[in-house]
Amino acid sequence: MTPEEQDLVMGLVFVPGKGRTRTLDEVLAHFGETDGRVLALRLLLDAMEREDADDVEMALIVKASAGAHAEEFLEPLTELFPAEWHRGHEGVVSALGKLRSPRTVPTLALASRWVPEHLDWDENRALAVKAIWALGAVPGPEAREVLEGLRDDENEIVRENALKQLARRGEL
Template structure:
């Protein structure tokens, strides 16, 4: 099992290095069962702000599930800016996922990122961030930090 996990991570790393959206999509799906793999959170944070692929929502979900504290800055950046293929989404679903991920990470840095996002020029993003701040204490069982 461990070698399969290492192979999966290696395929994911290679897809990121090559900026190969198709292989990245396949490798990302395979990495969801991985937990606490050294370097995985850092790689996901890097890919979250990259614009060469089309799986940002899945990356944000993986970051949320893994509670990747190193991804706070990437989540904040991505919540503030949709990739070009999602510019049509006036509901900013990706930003919503990013604010949930920040809330579930639960660190002081994550809360500070939400506070900055609550002042966003994008009205819906402000609302998503403020809701996570308002519910911070009610959602402590979800938090990683």
């Protein structure tokens, strides 16, 4: 993506006090698409192929703006998550969480325990918390088992969030 195209996509991001400077229709028109889901998937696959961290972020912005939460994103997002060449791990977990699919559980389990190098500074464990909350929304025993396994985690934030999700699910 060119810097101008990145600026166009960044216009979809809501900025407090300023709002959005672009509409999804403007972005779609620029890229010659009519469907935000199709554009988001195309941009994501292209960014992954080129291992372009900035373009991964742009694809995730388009995906979120389009409300594209289709199963067709599951495989690429699952493949993308553990790659260390990008910085979009939290966005990937958020996107996987919206799918609420038992097929996301292995990746969300990894996200609840693994700290990518670029997030090593985060004592609040935002990535883990997002993964735990996503697991809380996934139906089935696989998600429950992961959450139960996190009840004894050495990190207090991880433990507390796992307990909250188990309680919310009525499984405490």
